[in-house]
Amino acid sequence: MRIAVAGGTGLVGQYVVEELTAAGHEPVVLARSRGVDLVSGAGLDSVMAGVEAVVDVSNLQTTGAKKSIAFFESVSQNLLAAGARVGVRHHVVLSIVGLERVGFGYYQGKLRQEEVVARGEGVGGGGGRAGAVPWTVLRATQFHEFPLQVLDRVPGPVAVVPRMRTQPVAAREVAQHLVGLVLGPPQGMAPELAGPRVEELVDMARRLVRARGRRRLLLPVRMPGATGRAMAEGGNLPAGPGARGSQTFDEWLAENVVHVAKRA
Known part of the structure; x- marks a missing residue:
């Protein structure tokens, strides 16, 4: 099957492409580096x-x-x-657990994405025909790479880390789940996907710093207002049953950070 992967050069996208290829399908990467501008739509029809x-x-x-x-x-x-x-028969979107409970600015865009897909906006002259393209939305928790992204965002001896409870999942396992979904029937809102264990973001960041063999002062800070309260109190945790990944954060560290640090 020929399957388009929007953002196929990113973290999860690369894994999706690998999984599809291994399963004998033909992934088509949609990204600027491949001549496709997803925001303007330029280059989409040609691929x-x-x-x-x-x-x-x-x-x-x-x-x-x-x-x-x-x-x-x-x-x-x-x-x-x-x-x-x-004539696409299935449109699958990766979203984030806890969008409604955590009023983070970025999350509002993901909520809008879910709305557009569910309503079929942009199809048939932009009028919005629900069900015009059958769809599935998978909400997943933060990836194991999340604390790495937080720490690398602002380099230096001191890092501010938001107080946040999360249930991190391996990006590769998210990709595997997405591939399983896209090859199956459309589900609408699929059961949420999370990792095997609840973690505190600042604890994950400390373990990451140690695994990299570095020293850095971490300052846990609760974000202001309702958003900070929701993040600190578990607003990003799954609210119901669903699939759970198998790789823990410590296992991911051992595989992806500790070994790399030892080779460096």
Whole structure:
């Protein structure tokens, strides 16, 4: 099957491409480096011919609601419209656990993405036809790479780490789950995916610093307002039953950070 992967050069996207290839399918990477602008839609039609399904793991680096909403709205509408033109049978989106409970700016864009997909916006002249492209949304918890991203965002001897409870999952396991979903029937909102163990973000960051063989002062800070309270009190944890990954954060550290640090 020919399957488009929006954001196929990113963290999860690369794993999705690998999993699809290993399973004998033909992934089509949709990314700027491959001549496709997901925001404007430029280049989409030329690569979508013969595509039967789409996995959208596109992303951007922002904490602002306005930029996040604009990005995910445009990308989703363009993908749905292009998919409808070629008869895509399944549109799968990766989202985040706890969007409604944690009012983070970036999350508002993901909520808008879910809305666009569920309503079929952008299909049929932009009027929005629910069910025009059958869909599945998978909400997953933060990846094991999350504390690495937090620490590397601001280099230096001191790092501010938000107080946050999470149940991190391996990015590769997320990709495997997405591939399983896209090859199956559309589900609408799929059961949430999380990792095997609840963690505190600051504890994960401390273990990461040690695993890298470095010294760095970490300052746990509770984000202000309702958002900070929700993050600290478990708003990002799964609220119901669903699949659970098998790799723990410590196992991920041993495989991806400790061995690399020893070789360096």
